Amino acid sequence: MAGRRRGRCGGGVEVLESIYSVVALVLILVACVELGDAATAVDVYRLIQYDLAGVPYGSRFGGLNHHAGAFPFAPGADFSRTVVMMPVRELNFTFLREYIINKQQLGGLLFLLPQKVSKKIVGEIKSKDDGLMRKILVELEQLLIHASIPYPVYFAFEDDKINALLADVRRSDATGQPATATTGGYKLVVSSPEPKKLSSPTITNIQGWLPGLKGDGDTNQLPTIAVVAPYDTFGAAPALSVGSDGNGSGVVALLEIARLFSRLYSNPKTRGRYNLLFGLTSGGPYNYNGTLKWLRSFDQRLRESIDYAICLNSIGSWNNELWIHVSKPPENAYIKQVHESLSDVAKEQGVTIGIKHKKINISDPRVAWEHEQFSRLRITAVTLSELSAAPELLKNTGGLYDTRDSVDEAAVYRSIRLIAESLARHIYGYQGRNIQIFADNSSLAVNPSYVKSWLDLLSRTPRVGPFLSKTDPIISALKKELSDHTVEVHLQHEMIDGMFSFYDSTRATLYIYQVASVAFDLLLLLVLGSYLILLFSFLVITTRGLDDLINMFRRPPSRKVKAS
Amino acid sequence: MTVFHFFNCAILTFGPHAVYYSATPLSEYDTIGTSAKAAAVYLGTALVKLVCLATFLKESENGNFDPYQELLKVLINFIDVAGLYFALTQLTHRNISQNHKFQAVGLGWAFADSVLHWLAPLWVGARGLEFTWEYVFQGLEANANLVLNLSLAALGSLMWLRKNKPRILIPIIYACAGVLATMPSITSYLRRALGWQPAKAVGFELFSSLMMAFLSWQLFSACQRPA
Numbered sequence: 001m002a003g004r005r006r007g008r009c010g011g012g013v014e015v016l017e018s019i020y021s022v023v024a025l026v027l028i029l030v031a032c033v034e035l036g037d038a039a040t041a042v043d044v045y046r047l048i049q050y051d052l053a054g055v056p057y058g059s060r061f062g063g064l065n066h067h068a069g070a071f072p073f074a075p076g077a078d079f080s081r082t083v084v085m086m087p088v089r090e091l092n093f094t095f096l097r098e099y100i101i102n103k104q105q106l107g108g109l110l111f112l113l114p115q116k117v118s119k120k121i122v123g124e125i126k127s128k129d130d131g132l133m134r135k136i137l138v139e140l141e142q143l144l145i146h147a148s149i150p151y152p153v154y155f156a157f158e159d160d161k162i163n164a165l166l167a168d169v170r171r172s173d174a175t176g177q178p179a180t181a182t183t184g185g186y187k188l189v190v191s192s193p194e195p196k197k198l199s200s201p202t203i204t205n206i207q208g209w210l211p212g213l214k215g216d217g218d219t220n221q222l223p224t225i226a227v228v229a230p231y232d233t234f235g236a237a238p239a240l241s242v243g244s245d246g247n248g249s250g251v252v253a254l255l256e257i258a259r260l261f262s263r264l265y266s267n268p269k270t271r272g273r274y275n276l277l278f279g280l281t282s283g284g285p286y287n288y289n290g291t292l293k294w295l296r297s298f299d300q301r302l303r304e305s306i307d308y309a310i311c312l313n314s315i316g317s318w319n320n321e322l323w324i325h326v327s328k329p330p331e332n333a334y335i336k337q338v339h340e341s342l343s344d345v346a347k348e349q350g351v352t353i354g355i356k357h358k359k360i361n362i363s364d365p366r367v368a369w370e371h372e373q374f375s376r377l378r379i380t381a382v383t384l385s386e387l388s389a390a391p392e393l394l395k396n397t398g399g400l401y402d403t404r405d406s407v408d409e410a411a412v413y414r415s416i417r418l419i420a421e422s423l424a425r426h427i428y429g430y431q432g433r434n435i436q437i438f439a440d441n442s443s444l445a446v447n448p449s450y451v452k453s454w455l456d457l458l459s460r461t462p463r464v465g466p467f468l469s470k471t472d473p474i475i476s477a478l479k480k481e482l483s484d485h486t487v488e489v490h491l492q493h494e495m496i497d498g499m500f501s502f503y504d505s506t507r508a509t510l511y512i513y514q515v516a517s518v519a520f521d522l523l524l525l526l527v528l529g530s531y532l533i534l535l536f537s538f539l540v541i542t543t544r545g546l547d548d549l550i551n552m553f554r555r556p557p558s559r560k561v562k563a564s
Numbered sequence: 565m566t567v568f569h570f571f572n573c574a575i576l577t578f579g580p581h582a583v584y585y586s587a588t589p590l591s592e593y594d595t596i597g598t599s600a601k602a603a604a605v606y607l608g609t610a611l612v613k614l615v616c617l618a619t620f621l622k623e624s625e626n627g628n629f630d631p632y633q634e635l636l637k638v639l640i641n642f643i644d645v646a647g648l649y650f651a652l653t654q655l656t657h658r659n660i661s662q663n664h665k666f667q668a669v670g671l672g673w674a675f676a677d678s679v680l681h682w683l684a685p686l687w688v689g690a691r692g693l694e695f696t697w698e699y700v701f702q703g704l705e706a707n708a709n710l711v712l713n714l715s716l717a718a719l720g721s722l723m724w725l726r727k728n729k730p731r732i733l734i735p736i737i738y739a740c741a742g743v744l745a746t747m748p749s750i751t752s753y754l755r756r757a758l759g760w761q762p763a764k765a766v767g768f769e770l771f772s773s774l775m776m777a778f779l780s781w782q783l784f785s786a787c788q789r790p791a
Contacts, residue, residue, distance in 0.1 A: 187693060513693040521568045524700075528572060532579050539587035 047153035064190035066107035083108035201466030203282035208486030213271035226309035230284030232465035233398030243398020248458035249316025262485040272427035311370035316407035318386035404459035576703030599672030609647030670717030
């Protein structure tokens with residue numbers, strides 16, 4: 001601007017023109033300034049999008065740019081250009097089902113989750129609210145992941161700003177007009193790129209090997225006991241699927257058992273005559289696909305040397321009853337042995353262990369428990385779990401409700417005591433003897449702070465298998481931890497079976513703008529126009545006189561008169 | 565929010581200058597050269613003021629109102645007055661009457677002031693989706709500034725260009741000029757130290773500028789009468 005003035009004062013047409021071009025360039029550059037200012041920016045987490053055998057499920061879109069709306073609605077209103085904000089606390093399932101199952105078009109859906117999903121479990125006291133919230137979240141999750149939704153669905157956590165916004169939106173909706181471009185309101189914008197299919201997602205199995213003591217005359221392979229736990233999760237919001245109980249509790253138990261036995265095995269005098277194989281498998285929610293591939297990678301000798309395998313699944317929120325799930329009939333000698341070793345220790349600790357038998361159907365692709373993959377390869381295996389019935393596909397795999405508060409470290413502690421004690425008695429041949437190897441206050445006691453810190457870490461890390469890269473921090477952390485306790489650690493990277501395919505873009509930032517309506521802009525323009533006209537007339541009248549003003553509007557006729 | 569709003573706020577901020585120019589006899593006498601020169605002098609003054617501020621002012625740590633710093637700012641604002649003096653007296657203007665000279669100078673001064681203060685924030689801010697009243701208030705402030713600058717130019721021309729003034733009025737003229745010169749400091753004091761809401765502060769500015777304009781008009785016409 002200064003240049004322009006100087007140009008005009010100094011003369012020189014070429015200088016002027018070059019300055020004009022510079023100014024134009026500056027204006028163009030300035031026009032590209034990112035307009036990112038918004039009243040509120042919120043972290044939001046997208047609903048999972050996946051295909052199962054070619055059938056699409058989940059939310060199929062990512063980008064969002066519509067006005068906000070909330071209950072209570074005017075009846076018969078059109079929501080195809082509105083983002084409906086629903087707090088989970090007051091969820092209206094009939095409305096939701098109607099919209100999702102009938103595939104009616106919405107602009108988008110935003111679920112507001114409470115900050116704390118459930119209050120801390122203290123002993124056996126769970127408030128009624130907890131149970132209700134858990135039920136709502138489970139039902140919501142099952143509804144969403146088994147439907148194909150043609151608009152973006154996001155989850156966000158409630159806080160003061162969003163609650164104030166929601167109240168505002170409700171107030172304006174109650175007057176009967178949902179917000180659109182002409183009536184103002186709030187605009188919700190998520191600018192994320194179109195979600196793309198994950199190309200060749202990998203799942204990683206981590207195994208650790210603790211060799212037993214081979215005697216001088218032993219030429220055969222030592223028998224092996226395997227302890228296995230799946231570490232990955234699946235939930236409606238993959239960026240929130242931390243799976244504290246399913247299966248963070250199992251992972252923590254496995255790590256602590258590895259630590260305890262590595263202490264025992266570090267001294268040759270206390271090294272048992274069994275090898276120990278620890279396996280953290282991935283692909284759990286997808287019919288234990290990773291476990292299958294892991295087992296197939298074993299060579300024949302190792303497979304035959306496995307005495308039995310214990311699979312851990314959700315052992316973090318039980319009180320005094322655990323279940324062993326088996327696929328061979330309970331009368332089988334090996335199964336009986338395992339069951340007895342566990343229930344003997346359990347009785348001493350005041351816990352009951354029930355046994356549940358579920359036959360495997362070879363033609364059924366559904367694998368409900370991890371031990372079934374072992375059984376299909378003729379390895380004796382059991383699953384230890386607090387669940388009494390087999391979970392359905394994609395259920396109990398670490399969903400929205402499964403956060404740090406849903407797992408009790410005391411329960412995990414008890415599980416570790418139980419499993420470690422029964423394993424040790426089997427290894428060292430102390431069955432039936434009343435001896436406590438991992439007694440409290442001994443050097444081999446279960447370490448509660450170890451349990452707690454790993455539970456905390458796992459509860460902060462979403463672990464949906466296909467979204468974890470080969471070098472993901474949590475995989476490296478688990479690998480490092482196992483290598484601290486075991487002698488040989490291997491990572492095995494596999495591709496998920498063709499049945500499942502996933503799409504990326506699991507988290508985004510939501511910008512909330514308060515917009516004024518077009519009517520307001522027009523009104524303002526009108527006011528300003530009349531102000532300027534008034535100012536103009538006022539100035540003309542005061543400086544030149546009223547006649548001049550009138551003459552300005554009457555010029556053409558007077559000229560005509562003059563001419564004639 | 566949106567280009568529409570930007571356009572609205574722009575015509576609120578810069579429209580009155582254009583209207584003033586076209587409505588009064590200024591346009592008939594083609595005084596655009598004078599206004600342009602006055603704008604250039606304003607730019608120079610602004611640069612000098614910035615340099616002085618940078619040299620003499622300390623950065624306040626807690627953003628509270630520091631009387632000593634504010635006094636310094638007031639003194640630096642007097643550079644404004646010096647600049648106006650320069651524009652009125654030293655520049656060679658075409659042969660235009662006193663009456664029109666101060667109007668042209670004041671208009672050019674106020675226009676440069678508005679552009680330098682408000683154009684950039686308006687461009688960057690008013691085009692976003694988010695709606696605030698901020699830019700409308702800025703436009704109103706620009707209007708008040710225009711009136712203030714015109715009054716200051718009028719009083720300036722009275723002080724420096726008119727030789728025969730009635731004795732009684734001279735101290736009043738100087739007092740009014742002093743008030744006008746310190747008006748920016750007064751408004752910033754009200755905003756920061758007393759914490760007035762933007763609406764209230766803008767209202768005060770508008771009201772005070774109209775009052776001062778009325779006063780200076782009276783003084784000017786009083787001096788017009790043959791002594």
